[in-house]
Amino acid sequence: MCTHTKIVSADGVVVTGRTMEGAFEMDADLAFLPRGLSFVGLTPTGAAGHPWTNRYAYAGASAFAAPGVLDGLNEKGLAAGAFFFPGCVGYQAMAPGDELKTLSQADVVDYLLGNCATADEAAEAIRDVLVASVEYPGAGALPLHYPVVDASGSGIVIEHVDGELHVHDNPLGVCTNAPSFDWHLKNLHQYVHLDPTDAGPRTFEGYGAFGWGNGTGMLGLPGDFTPPSRFVRMAAFTDAAPQPKSASEAVDRVFHLLNHFDIPTGAVVGVVEGNSGAERTLYTAVRDQSNLRYYVSSEECRGLSVLDLNALDLDGNEILRTGLLKEQAVTDVTAQLAVASAATSAPATPAT
Numbered sequence: 001m002c003t004h005t006k007i008v009s010a011d012g013v014v015v016t017g018r019t020m021e022g023a024f025e026m027d028a029d030l031a032f033l034p035r036g037l038s039f040v041g042l043t044p045t046g047a048a049g050h051p052w053t054n055r056y057a058y059a060g061a062s063a064f065a066a067p068g069v070l071d072g073l074n075e076k077g078l079a080a081g082a083f084f085f086p087g088c089v090g091y092q093a094m095a096p097g098d099e100l101k102t103l104s105q106a107d108v109v110d111y112l113l114g115n116c117a118t119a120d121e122a123a124e125a126i127r128d129v130l131v132a133s134v135e136y137p138g139a140g141a142l143p144l145h146y147p148v149v150d151a152s153g154s155g156i157v158i159e160h161v162d163g164e165l166h167v168h169d170n171p172l173g174v175c176t177n178a179p180s181f182d183w184h185l186k187n188l189h190q191y192v193h194l195d196p197t198d199a200g201p202r203t204f205e206g207y208g209a210f211g212w213g214n215g216t217g218m219l220g221l222p223g224d225f226t227p228p229s230r231f232v233r234m235a236a237f238t239d240a241a242p243q244p245k246s247a248s249e250a251v252d253r254v255f256h257l258l259n260h261f262d263i264p265t266g267a268v269v270g271v272v273e274g275n276s277g278a279e280r281t282l283y284t285a286v287r288d289q290s291n292l293r294y295y296v297s298s299e300e301c302r303g304l305s306v307l308d309l310n311a312l313d314l315d316g317n318e319i320l321r322t323g324l325l326k327e328q329a330v331t332d333v334t335a336q337l338a339v340a341s342a343a344t345s346a347p348a349t350p351a352t
Contacts, residue, residue: 002175009246014077015251015289015290023280031060056074058072070106082144083145094130105142118152145158176228187228251295264280281299292308301324
């Protein structure tokens with residue numbers, strides 16, 4: 001369960017962000033992968049898969065102690081992520097002789113970030129390989145699809161369904177999970193009535209009715225945690241959001257949007273292969289794709305960490321890693337309290 005969106009500031013800065021949910025620990029950390037690193041894709045048979053060497057450096061969030069990332073931002077401002085896609089995914093078949101052009105589903109984000117500068121390049125690059133299903137220790141055969149956005153704001157969603165590759169244009173920047181992305185776009189046709197402006201009063205056979213408080217403009221907005229509901233809700237919120245003036249405002253705006261999609265522990269309990277677990281938001285990542293800064297807040301710490309690609313050696317020779325912040329920082333401002341100015345109205349004297 002993940003939710004993605006995009007905001008473009010008035011000065012043209014593209015900012016995207018996503019939540020990462022799960023019902024189990026992912027051992028997530030932050031990683032930087034420089035140019036020139038060599039990779040070999042995994043295959044269902046264990047044979048060596050498609051080889052590549054990073055053209056571009058990138059940073060992002062990894063999981064399950066894997067060398068690469070499941071979400072990230074590269075030096076050209078391309079962002080890509082892996083999103084859960086259960087019940088719909090159908091990866092491509094690897095025939096004998098296809099090994100050297102095959103990737104596993106968890107290789108895709110690293111392959112795209114290491115090789116592509118734009119969404120168009122990513123669409124072409126994914127057509128040059130096969131993506132086959134591989135069982136990962138501790139994670140199984142992850143069913144994934146992949147939203148990709150470049151520094152111009154152009155975006156696509158890459159999906160594999162019934163053994164076929166589908167590359168969808170993404171005019172919204174919004175993505176969630178199953179069903180397929182084209183279904184989510186069609187589903188928006190059921191919500192053309194949504195408007196942030198409160199509805200006015202009306203009469204029913206002469207009886208005057210009015211809304212109870214503010215919020216009638218979004219009356220009927222789905223509020224549950226299913227992917228279709230989250231897609232509609234994020235599309236409505238993003239469309240209604242005032243355009244931020246700057247990159248810092250855009251980063252703040254995307255975090256605020258994504259905060260609406262946090263899953264409190266216990267609100268959603270999933271059952272997979274007979275095992276149940278409480279879904280919750282493990283981390284939230286926001287990427288400033290113009291200034292090349294990757295921000296993260298974690299389940300345990302709402303404060304922000306940032307990886308700045310401008311401050312890293314893009315031609316370094318090793319992967320660098322650090323953990324997500326796991327402890328909430330609290331600033332005690334008690335000592336900063338001061339006597340209010342004379343112009344400040346005194347509080348009313350309590351009644352006796």
